[in-house]
Amino acid sequence: MTELLFLVLVLLGPVLLTEALLARYEVMAYTAGWRTPTTELPQDVPYARGADPDRPPEAYLVYLDGIGKRRFRDTRDGGQLVKAVIAGAPELRVLGQVQPYSPLADPLVDRPVWEWLRHHIGILLFLHNVMQIFVAADHRYRPLYNRAVGTQIAGQLRLAGYQPDSGIPVVLLSYSGGAQVATGAVEELHAQLRAQLLLITLGGFHNGANDLTHADHLYRLTSESDWIERVGTWIFPQRWRLFRRSGWNRARRASKITAHFLDPATHIGRNSYISPDAKMPDGRSYVDRTADTVIALIRAYCGRARVPSREPAPKQSMPDPPASAVG
Known part of the structure; x- marks a missing residue:
């Protein structure tokens, strides 16, 4: 057993080191201006789907996928969550092309070396995106990463028809590690678009350090069976x-965070939040239940955004754990 563990470390060590350097290279290349981020999409990929582009939508929704994201098209579940949201809420304009794990907005599948790896050593594609999450969480690179991806999101929103200062809400729906990017993009989106921002995290894996002052609210969709999200609350001290001074805890004290439990869904696998096969007692699939929850939260938020209220923000739907607990 010891020999096997040593062999794994010997094999993975150089790979992890290489991935760590590559992950940092992108954010440094963006910051230094060595490379220009991609803005154009393939001809068959629209800048947004859903609501009629000739009329203002109720809101713009930007979907930030988990570590499976490696192309402009939706990947993790074949785009089923995005499709379900569009079908259930035709009043929304939905963007699913943002590359949360590339400050240069450069899909992995468009890079020759990575295309070869996809066919031969596919796990490295996921490892690359995992490393990007930790770069985005690293205090040395976080401001640069946040600015890069926030600018990417703002640019894609403009190309999809969003007008700064329009008053139309922007919703950032994120899955897993996409939550690190979503929380990090808040400041840049506020600075560039002056938009009302709603965040919805689905099994969100993030470090809790990003400032949420300019987000109106964050809905945390989770499950008691989601051990991956729970690990995130343990390994990042800011959670x-x-x-108390972390961005996450300041937002909690300001009643900006509400938890909704989607039990018994898991983070990944056949019973995941976005599973089309696992069924609820009422006959809906897990992905449909998740989409219905997202749509209901957005519609309630848009209703409040149109009619300013003096009522206090809703409290968390889960009881506070002891002071020594994490969350």
């Missing part, structure tokens, strides 16, 4: 209640 611990002890660190």
